[in-house]
Amino acid sequence: MTPDPVARLRERLGLTEDRIARQRAVVDGIVASVRSENVDDEHDPEGATLAWERQQAAALLAEAEQERDALRAALDRVAAGTYGVCEECGRAIPAGRLEARPATTRCVEHAGSTR
Ligand SMILES: [Zn+2]
Structure with missing residues (x-):
């Protein structure tokens, strides 16, 4: 039996969208904590850590968004018959x-x- 690529792509897309939502919440949480603590990114060591964490979280978010775009493009290719x-x-x-x-x-x- 040939596995159905659409089902597989949709499943991955769902998982990736969940990951994006979670990752976005992480980024927002870090941004919020930076604001509430009013830390200085440049001079406060805790601020530097938060800035680094925010950067890592943003990178993971960008990666997940890229994967989502790639999966959507793959679904388009299925529809176009070039998958x-x-x-x-x-x-x-x-x-x-x-x-x-x-x-x-x-x-x-x-x-x-x-x-
Ligand atoms: Zn080739």
Whole structure:
């Protein structure tokens, strides 16, 4: 039986959206605590820690948002009938790779040719 890519993509998209919501709450929480404590990012050691934490949380949030966009793009490709085809060589991406990385746009051979 061929696994349904749409179901898999939707499931991942749901998980990723949950992660974005949680991560956004973390970022907001840090921002709020920075405000309420009125700390000085530059000179207060606690402020520097909070600034660092905020940066890490924001990076994780950006990563999750990127994944969400990639999953949405993959769903668009399913609709367009181009899902699972390597954008570099036009060959089918092996099912195992799509299972591991459902939003991928490249086969293993071309995975590292950009970025
Ligand atoms: Zn390829």
